[in-house]
Amino acid sequence: MLSAAHHSTAQQVDVVIIGAGIAGLSAARHLTSSGVKVSVLEAAPRVGGRMATDEVDGFRLDRGGQLLTTSYPELLRTPGLDGVGLRKFSPGVLVHSDGRNYRTGAVGSARSALTVARALASAPRPPLGGAVDQARLGAALGRLAATPTRRLLARPERTALEALSARGLPARTVNAFVRPLLSALLCDPGLGTSSRCADLALHAFARGRMFVMAGGAAALPELLARTLPEGTVQTDVCVTDASISGVTTKEHGEIGCRALVLATGARAAAELLPGLRVPDFHPRTVVHHTAPEPPMNEPALLLDADGGGPVAYTAVMSAVDPSRAPAGRTLISSTLLGTPPPADGLDRSVRAHLAKLYGTPTDDWELLAVHHDPEAVPAMPPPHDPRRPVRLLSGLYVCGDHRDTSTVQGALFSGRRAAHAILRDLGVRPEYETVSLPAVA
Numbered sequence: 001m002l003s004a005a006h007h008s009t010a011q012q013v014d015v016v017i018i019g020a021g022i023a024g025l026s027a028a029r030h031l032t033s034s035g036v037k038v039s040v041l042e043a044a045p046r047v048g049g050r051m052a053t054d055e056v057d058g059f060r061l062d063r064g065g066q067l068l069t070t071s072y073p074e075l076l077r078t079p080g081l082d083g084v085g086l087r088k089f090s091p092g093v094l095v096h097s098d099g100r101n102y103r104t105g106a107v108g109s110a111r112s113a114l115t116v117a118r119a120l121a122s123a124p125r126p127p128l129g130g131a132v133d134q135a136r137l138g139a140a141l142g143r144l145a146a147t148p149t150r151r152l153l154a155r156p157e158r159t160a161l162e163a164l165s166a167r168g169l170p171a172r173t174v175n176a177f178v179r180p181l182l183s184a185l186l187c188d189p190g191l192g193t194s195s196r197c198a199d200l201a202l203h204a205f206a207r208g209r210m211f212v213m214a215g216g217a218a219a220l221p222e223l224l225a226r227t228l229p230e231g232t233v234q235t236d237v238c239v240t241d242a243s244i245s246g247v248t249t250k251e252h253g254e255i256g257c258r259a260l261v262l263a264t265g266a267r268a269a270a271e272l273l274p275g276l277r278v279p280d281f282h283p284r285t286v287v288h289h290t291a292p293e294p295p296m297n298e299p300a301l302l303l304d305a306d307g308g309g310p311v312a313y314t315a316v317m318s319a320v321d322p323s324r325a326p327a328g329r330t331l332i333s334s335t336l337l338g339t340p341p342p343a344d345g346l347d348r349s350v351r352a353h354l355a356k357l358y359g360t361p362t363d364d365w366e367l368l369a370v371h372h373d374p375e376a377v378p379a380m381p382p383p384h385d386p387r388r389p390v391r392l393l394s395g396l397y398v399c400g401d402h403r404d405t406s407t408v409q410g411a412l413f414s415g416r417r418a419a420h421a422i423l424r425d426l427g428v429r430p431e432y433e434t435v436s437l438p439a440v441a
Contacts, residue, residue, distance in 0.1 A: 002242050002260075002272055002396075013039045015422060016247050016257040018272075020233055021049025022408065023399045024263025025224035026074070026415025027422075032228055033431045034423055039255055040233040041247065046218070047225045047233060049265070050376065051408075053216030056368055058326035060216040061288045063371040065313075065335035066408055067185060067301075071208030074412035078220075079227055085214030087321040089301040092210065096357050097176045097305040104177060133170050137177070140167060144199060145206035152199045157382045160198035161191035180303040181205070184313045187282045187377040187406075189337045194384040197405055204409070210301060215323050220408070242272065244395035259395050259422050263415065266378055266402035273392070279402055284376035285336040287311075287350050288368040294319060294330045295358035302357055309353025310346075312337045332365070340372060378402040390414055391421040 015031055017024045020042035028038045046052070052063040068075070070086065093104050144152075160182055164174050183189045185201040213219040225233050234252070241248040246256040262269045270276040296302070299320040303313050314334035318325035325331040334350060341349045347370075351362040378401055380386075388403040399418035404410035423430045 002244075011039075011252065011254070012256040013037045014257065014426070015039075015259045015261060016041065016242075016255055017261040017263050018239055018242065018247070019049065019263035019265075019268075019400075020044075020047040020221070020225065020235065021263060021265075021400070021411065022051060022221050022224060023401065023411040023415040023418075024261065025221055025228070025233075026412045027261055027263060027397075027399055027419040028232060028415075029224060029227050030416050030419035030430065031422060032232060034419075034428050036423070036426065036428060038228075038232055039257070040228070041237040041239055041249065041255075042233065042235045043238055045236050047235065048218045048221035050373065051217040051221050053218035054369065058329070059288070059290070059331055059368055060324040061331075061369050061371075062212075062217045062286060062333065064217060064373065064376060065187075065284060065286045065333070066217055068211055068213070068408055069204045069208040070211060071204045072407075072409040072412075074409050074416065077416075078224065078412075086211045087214050087299070088209045088211040089315065089320060090299050092300065093181065094298070094300045094302045095177055095180070095305050096302060099306070099356070101302065101357070101359070133173050137169060137173050140169060141202065141206040144203045147199075147203065149200065149203070152203060153196055153386065155196055155199065157384075158195050159191060159382060160186065160188070160193045160195050163195035163198065164191070176305045177303075178202075180305045180312070183337060184301075184303060184335070186380075187284050187337055188379070189312065193380045194382040196382075197380045197384055197386065200386075200405060201407070212317070212321055214321055244393075258426065259397065261418055261422070262396075262398040263400060263418075265375065265400060267375065269398055269400065269402070273398070276398070280379040280381075281375040282377040282379055282406075283338060283340075283372070283374045285340040285346075285370065285372040287334045287336065287346070287370050289332045289334070289351070289354070289362075289365045290325070290368055291330045291332060291362070291365045295332065295354075295360045295362075304353075304357060308356060310336045310341055310349055311353045311357065314354060314357060331368075343370075346370065378406045380406055386410070387417075390418040391425075394425050397421055 014037045017028055017040045020040050028040050031038050050064050054061045094101050182198055186193045238250040239247050244260045246254055248254050266278050270278045294316050296316050301315050311334045317333040318331040347367045351365055355362040386405045390397050390399050390403055397418045399414040401411040404414040420430055
């Protein structure tokens with residue numbers, strides 16, 4: 001719980017940020033680029049929060065299964081991203097439907113309604129229907145891609161599942177492609193998410209390409225941390241007391257400040273600020289295997305539309321990003337949404353499902369790691385405010401995906417909103433910078 005103001009401090013900065021996830025790092029970058037002195041304090045031994053990557057026997061294993069798109073506006077503002085490398089899924093998305101895998105064309109690389117329609121019209125008939133149905137889907141995605149965000153946020157709000165029935169698309173197209181895609185993008189198999197947030201997710205998908213960070217998800221927060229002045233981020237720091245005028249730590253004593261930012265997860269933020277709403281969460285489990293031979297050579301994302309097992313989507317991650325596996329080794333990463341199977345039977349049920357999805361035996365696959373996060377993604381049921389206040393009062397701010405949309409884009413943007421609120425209160429004019437992503441064909 002936040003305490004009364006401190007009276008003496010050994011160190012002094014303008015802003016203390018508690019939490020070095022991507023929201024806190026985003027806030028720090030915008031503040032330091034405007035000349036504000038910042039200290040980011042992180043209790044864990046590394047930055048990134050839920051965007052963590054473990055190294056196991058030469059494999060780089062993500063703890064979360066975040067799907068990123070190159071159209072996220074905040075990624076366009078991340079300096080140096082092109083130097084880290086984007087590893088895109090190609091040809092994009094495969095769909096497992098009626099016991100077979102189908103290409104959906106370059107759906108995720110849409111640049112216009114015409115481009116999407118042409119891509120889909122060249123796809124095999126199942127599971128998207130005939131050429132007319134595919135063109136209708138392409139046109140719908142194209143319209144979403146061309147619709148400004150403010151108009152999407154002004155649409156009538158209901159659940160994503162309810163909204164799908166009003167899109168004028170055939171049920172087969174919805175069930176075999178749109179629904180499993182949205183479930184993966186939102187981490188919400190029941191699609192109880194706000195239809196506005198679902199539209200934002202499809203908008204981002206239709207405008208960009210899906211990708212992962214080269215070297216693992218942790219590469220993004222590590223990149224953000226490297227953009228900050230040396231000494232800004234301190235890890236392995238335990239904050240024992242905090243107020244808007246300073247914090248007390250076990251390791252460094254007191255640090256005085258003019259403003260305090262809580263950039264932790266929703267539950268940790270509520271523990272520091274009683275009364276702050278804690279949302280429900282969508283759980284997610286990521287399972288990593290290695291196999292003697294890759295079950296598929298394409299660097300594609302494979303969605304399950306049949307619902308015949310626990311896996312929502314999977315990829316031969318060593319084909320997408322070779323740096324995630326030792327030379328000559330194969331890494332298959334699979335994501336489960338909702339409550340996973342019991343631990344004692346999880347690997348068996350996942351491998352049985354993957355055998356169907358990839359069409360190959362999995363008996364000799366080796367389990368590398370299982371990561372389950374019961375609070376992976378804050379839920380966004382309607383009505384959902386994607387611009388929840390980040391300024392609680394002058395000197396006290398909060399940011400994170402629980403203040404915006406429950407995406408990497410939402411976390412980054414909430415950090416920028418918090419930084420700009422602080423700059424206004426401090427009377428400092430913000431610096432703006434935009435860095436283009438590398439071209440993605």
